[in-house]
Amino acid sequence: MDSRMSAPVELTSTHSEERRLAINRSAVLVYGSLLLIVLFNLWGNLYWIRRNVVLVGRDAGGHLTRALQYVEILQRVTPQTLFEALTYHGYRPPAFYIAAQIPYRLLGRSMDAAQLVNVALLVVSLGLTFAFGRRTIDERAAVMAVLLTGLFPMTAAMTRLFYLENFQTAAVLLILLALLLSQGFARRGWTMLWGMSIGAGLLVKWSVPIYTVLPSLVVFCQAGLFREQLEAVRHPRVQWRVLLFALTGALVLTALWYLPNRQRALTLPLGDALFVVWVVLLIPAFYALMRPRRPLTNFWAGAFLGMTIASVWYVARIDFLGPLLDSTYGTYGGNYRAFSLGRLTNYTRNPQYLVTHHFGPLASILLLPAALLPWLRRRRGWRSARVGAWLLWGSLLSTYIFTAFASQDGERNLVPILPILAILAADSLRHYPRRPAVALGVVWVMVLAAQWALFTFDQLGALHQRTAALWARGEFVVRPASGATDPSYWIQPDVLETIRASHDPANGPRRIFGMLVNSIEVHRGSFNYLILERYPEIDLITLTERENQDAWVKTVRSEWVLTKDGDNHDVDHPGLRALTEVYQNPDGIFPLLFTPVKRYPFPDGETATLWRRVVGPPYLPRAPEGLRPLGDALRAWLRGQTLLLGREDQALTLGLLDLAPQRVMLLDAARPDDPTVFVLLHRGVARDPAALAWLDADYYPAYDGWFDSEFLEIWGRPEEPMTTTPGPHRFGGAALSSITTVAAVQAGNVVPIELAWDTTGETPLKVSVRLLSATGEKVAQMDRDLASAMRLGLFVPPATPAGSYTLALSVYDPTTLQPLPGGDRGALIELRSVEVLEASQVDTEGK
Template identity: 20%
Template sequence: MKASLNEGIEKSTIIVITTLFIVLILTNVFGTTMTPMIWDPAIHFMDSIKYYQAIRTLSPHSMITIDRYYPPLATLIPIPIYAITGPDPRVGIFIENAVFIVILVYALYKLSEFTGSRVPSIIAVFAVLTSPLILDQAITFMLDIPLTAMAVLTWYLLLKSNGFRSRRYSVLSGISLGAGLLAKWTFPIFVMVPVFYELNLSISPLTLGIRGILKQRKNELKNLLTLSVLAVLVAGWWYIPNFKALLSALKYNSQVSGALEGDPPILTLQSFIYYPSSSINYYFGLLGTIVLIGMFIVVLKLRKDDFESLLIIQIITGFLIFTLTRNKAPRFLMPMIPFMGLVIGIGIHKIFKRKKYAAIAVTIVLMVSGIVNVLTFQGVISQRTLIEDPNMIPVSGGRIFATGFYESRIFGHVEWAEYLKTDERDWNIKEILADINDTSDDPVTLYILAQNPWISWPLRYRSLMEDKHIDVIEPTNERNIIPLLSADYVLYTEGGFLSEPWALDYVKRARAIFKKYNNITREFYPVSRYKFPDGAIGVLYARRNSTPLPEEKSDSDNCENISAVFGNSIELTRFCIYNLSEISRSTVLITYTWKSLKKVKKDYIIFVHFTPKGSIDAKFQQDHGPCGGKCPTSSWQPGDTVTESYVVQIPSGCYTIRLGFWDPASGERLEVDEIHNDGYNRAIVSTVCNDESHAIITNGTQKRR
C-alpha cells in the first residue's frame, strides 16, 4: 500500500513538472511577439509545410526528396494539426516540441526502473526541463528535442529487450531505432552504448563459438534480425534514396562548415573546453554544472550495476566524439542532458542513503539552479556574465554566464537586440509578397540584395504557406550571383544584418553589379519602397517584359543585337559585356537574351567558350543550365524571352567568345545558323581582351583603370 502510494506521488510530481513546462512553452509561443524564424528553424518549418502539401495533394512519392539532408520525423509530427488549423509557425513549434517533451519525460520515468527507485527520474526530469538549452529550443522549430526524446526512449526499449530475448521489446526497439534515425543522423552516437551492451548479452559467453551461439541463441538472433529489418523499413525509405547526397553534405559540413563558422580546430585547448563550457551556459547553468560534476564523481565511485556504468560510458563517449569533430554547436550534445540528469538523480539518491541532509542540500541547490534558469529565461532575473575572454572561451561570444545563455532572447544576443524585438509586420513581409505578381504557373524568382535573414526566411516560408510560387535567392556564394540579372524581382537594400560573414563579399559584389547593370539598361523598375526596423529602405524592383538596347554604357562596355539561331528553335537576340574592373579586378559581366522560336523537348546545357586569338580551343569555359538551372529549355514556350548573366575573370590576353547548346545525354550540340557558325556549332558573338595592365577591352574599345 505504501509503495503504491509513493509511486502515485512520484507520478503526480513528474506530471506536475511536465505540465508546468508545457504551459510555460505554450505562453511563450502563443502569448508573445513572435520573431521571424530564420536559418535552421525556418528550414524545418518549411519542410513541414512541404510534407503537409505532399500528403494533402496525394503525392507521397515527392516526400523522399523534399529535404535530402534533414530526416523528416520532427517535421511530420505537426501535420495532423495542420489539417485543422492550416500550416502555422506557432502551431508547428508547439506541437512538435510538446509531443517529444512528453515522450522524453515518459522515457526518463521508465528508465528509472533500472535504478531501483523512481526518485532519480523525478530529479532528472526537473534538471532536464529547467535546462537553458531545452527551454530555449522548445520555443523554436528544431530537431534536437525530438532527437533527444528518441535517444532516451530507445535506451529504455533496448535495455528492456534483455539481450534481445524479449520479442516484444526487440520489435519496439527496431521501430524506435528507425524513428530515431529519422529524427537526425547523429542518433546512432547516442544509442551505440546500449546497442553494443545488448549485442554482448545476446551472444555471450563467446566461448560458445559461432556454432554454439547459432544453436543456443537462436531466439535472440531471430529477434535481432527482426529488430534490424524493422529499423531499415522505418528509416530506409528516406535514407536509401538520399544516402549519396547526405554523405556528400555531411562530409562538407564536417570539413568546411566548422571552419567557416569559427569553431575551434580539433586538438586545441578551445576544442577541449568547448563542451564543458557549454554545460555551464547551455546545459545546466553554473550551479547545476557544479552539482553534475559532484554527482558524476559520486556515481563513478559508488556505481554497483551495469546501468550506471552504461550512463557514464555514454556521457564520456558522446563528449569525446563531438570534441574531436570540427563542426561544433552546444545543441549537438543535447541528447546527453537526460543522461547527465539521471546521473545527478542517481548520485543524490546514493548520498541520501548515507548522508540524508547532504542529499537534501544538494537537491535544494539543484532546485535553486533550475528555478533561476527559468526566471532568467523569462527575463525576470538578468543574465550575469561571470567571465569574458573571447580568446579562450569558445562559446557564447567568449562569455561564461551564471544562469545560462538563451539564444532566442534579446539579452542572449546583444548584437541582435533590435532584430529580436521585431515581427513579420515590422519587416513588411505581407506587403512584399502582395507586391509580387505570381499569377503564372511558373515560379517567380525574388533576388534579395541583403544578408538579412529576418527578411529572406519569412518571405520563403510565408510564400509556401500562401501557396505562392516564389523562389527566394540571396548572394551567399559565387554560384548564387549568376541568377541575379535573370530574376523577376530584386529587393534592394543597403541595410541589413550581415548574418554570414563569409558571404559579405558576395553581397557587396552583387549589389555593385546590379547597380551598374540597371543604371545602364533600366531593365528593372521600382515597384514599392519599404522602411525596415534597422533604418534601411528597401526597394522592390521588377523586370520589364521587354528592354530596349541600352545607350548609357561606358566606352569599355559593349552591347549589341544579334540574331544567331540554334537548332531552328532558339534565337540569341542580344549579347552584352560590361566592364566590372572597378568592382573586381579583370572582371566582366556577360549577359545574353534568348528567344524561344518553337517548343524544345530536351533540356540543353549552355556552353560559353573563350578561345585565345588564333585558336579554336577553349582556354576556359562556363557551362550551365539556363537561369542557373531554374528555367530549363524544355519549359520555354514559343515567344518566351530569357535573359541570363554571369560574371567571369578574364586572364591576360584576347579571347573570342563562342557559345551554344549541347545535350548532356548524347553530347550533341544544337546546330547554329550558317552566318554565326564557327564550324563546330558554336556561335561567334564577341571578343574580349585584358592587356598586361589589366585593362578590359571589348570589341577593340579600351578603357584603362
C-alpha cells in the first residue's frame, strides 16, 4: 500500500524539479542575454569614445565647460559649496554637471572621463527598460526591448557625446516605472519615488515632465482620485495638530538648509523670500506624509516632495523663466521660429525625425508598420489594455503634444521615448505567430545592428557613403574618427598652444582670441572647454553669433583671429561681414592689420587660418568718441573709392569705427587710378609733399577737415573733358576771367574746377565755391586763398539726388569774413550749371 501511494508523490516531486530547472534555465537565458547586451553596448560605446578626438555638437562643449566650472565650486564639499553648486547657473539645472564630478574625481579631468557619466546612464536606462518591460510584458520581450534600445542610433550617439538626454531618459523611465508600481498611488514608497524622480529629473532638464504628465494624469483619474479630490475641496477637513507638526518640520528643515547659505541666497533673485517659498512647499509635503496612507494623500506627498526637490534650483533661479519662454515659444534671440499653431511642420516634424534621424529609412520601413499593426488591430480593446500600455502610449502622446508646439525642435527631443518605442515594438511581436515573430525580430535586429556598426567603425565609412540613403542621418550620428570627426578637425589644442607660445609677457597677461568659425567640427564649445581646462589666460570672443552686432570691431580688437574659408552658413550676419573682409577684400584693412600664422587644411577641402594682428598693442580700447564724426562721414561718403592712409595704425582707427572700406592703401606706396581719392592723415605727422606730388599734379582738392586727431582730405579728377566758360566778374580789385569745369558728375565724385583771375586785388582775399540745388540749398563748398590760377574741387556726396545743380562763387575778406559784392548781382555769383548723375551702387564702406 505504501509503495502504491509513493508513486504519485515521486512523480509530483520530479515534475516540480523539472519545472524549477526549466525556470532556472529560462532565467539564465534571460539574464545572461541581458548581461551580454549590456556588455556589448559598453564595449561598442567605449570603443567609439576611445577613438574619437573631435568634440561633436555645439552644446556638448558648453556642457563640458559647465561641468569644469562645478569642479572649482565643489573642490570641498560643504553645505555652502553644495548650495552654490545647486544654484550656480542661471539657465541650466545642475544635476548633470554635479554627476560629472564623480568620474572627474575618480579618473581625473578629461572629456573621456566626463563621458563615462552617459555610459553609466545608458546601463541604468537599459536596466529600467528591462524592468518596465518585464512587468508589463514578459522577460523575453523585455530583453528584446533592451536590445533594440541599445541599437537605436541616437541612443548610441547620446551615450558617446556629452549631452543631457541619457540622464533625461533614465529619469523618464524611472518616473514611469514608479508610476506603474505605485498601483494607482496606493503604495506610498513607489509614489514617493515617483515624486522624487520628477523633482530630480527637473534638476536635469526642465522638459522631463512633458514626457510623463499625461501618464500621471491617466493613473490619477483611473484611481478615482479626481472625484475624491473634488470631494475634499467641497468638504475640507484640516487636522490642525498634524498641520502644526508639518509647519514645525518645514521650518526646521528649511532653516537647516537656508540659514548657513543666506549670504549666497541674498545674491539670488528672490533673496530672503526663498525661505518662505521653501517652507510653503514643505508644509503640504510633511502634512500629506503624516496623514494615513491613502492614494490621494500619497499623491500629494509625492507631488510636493518632487516640487520641493526641483525648487532648490527653479525657485532659486526663477530668472530662468524669461530665457526659457523665449527658447520654448519665442525666437531665442532669432535662432528659432516663434510658436505658431498654424505651422504644418509643428505636427509633422517629430514623425519625420523618427524616420530620418532615429530609425533610418530602411529600419523604419521594416519596423514601424509591423510594430504598429497589432496595436491598430486591437483598437477596440484599448479600454481593457494593461496599465503599462496606457502609460507607454500616454507618454508618446504627451511627448507629441508638448513638443509639437515648441519653437525649439530637434531630434534630441525624442531620445527619452526611444526605450518606450522599443518596449511597444517588442510587445507587438507577441501578437504574431511564433515563426513570423522570430523572423521579424531577427530582421529588426540585423538592420539596426548593421546601422549601429556603420556609425561605430571607421572602416565601414566607404560602405556607409554608398548606402547613405538607407540609414539614419544627423550631426550626432557619426563615426568616431572619419568624416566630420576626422582627427584633422581637432585643431583646438594646437591653436591655443600657438597663441600661448607666441605671447610676449611684456604685453600683459591676457590674450584676446576672436573666433569666426562655427561648424559642426570646429566651434566655440570645444575652445571654451579647453580654455577653462588648460588655457585660462586666453579670452575667447565668439564672433559668429547674432548678438555680436559689432563682430567686425571685435575682430579688429582681437590679437588673434581664427577663420575658415568655404561653407560658413552657420555664422550669423555680423560674423559673415567680418569673413567677407578676410576672404573677399584683399585691398581692405584686414591684410594691413593681420598676418597668417598657421593654416589648417581639412579633409573636405576647406582651410582654417589662424591670424595675428601685427599692428597696434595687443589690447585695444574702443574708438574715442571724438572720432565718431569721422566714422559717420566716411560711412556716408565712401562708395568704393580708395582711402589712402598716412600710417598703417590708422587702419585700426577705421576698424574701431566699424568701417571696412573696399580699398585701403598706404600713402607712401599708392598710386590709385580712381576718379576720387580719400586721404587720411594723423595729427603730428608732417604732410610729405613728395608723397602727395602726384595728387597735386593730377587731382583737385575737394574737401579737408579735422576730426579729432585725424585730418581727412578728398581729391578728385575729371572723368570727362573740362570746358571753359568766360567769367568777366569783378569782386573789388579781383577780376575772374574764366572758369573751367565739367558739364556732369556722378554723385560720390568730385566736380573739378579751375579758376583764372586777371587781377587778384591788393589785399589777401578768399574764394568760396559752392554747388547749389534748384532751391538754393548748399550741397558742397570749398574755400581757398584767391590766386591767379586756382585748382580746386567740390565733393558731391553719394546721397545727392540726380538733377541740375548750379556752381556759384563768392569772394570775402578772410579777416572780417565780409563778402565782396560781385558786380550788379550781389555777393554770390552763379557761374554755370552742372548735371549730377545718380551715384554708383557700390557700397563698401563697412555698414
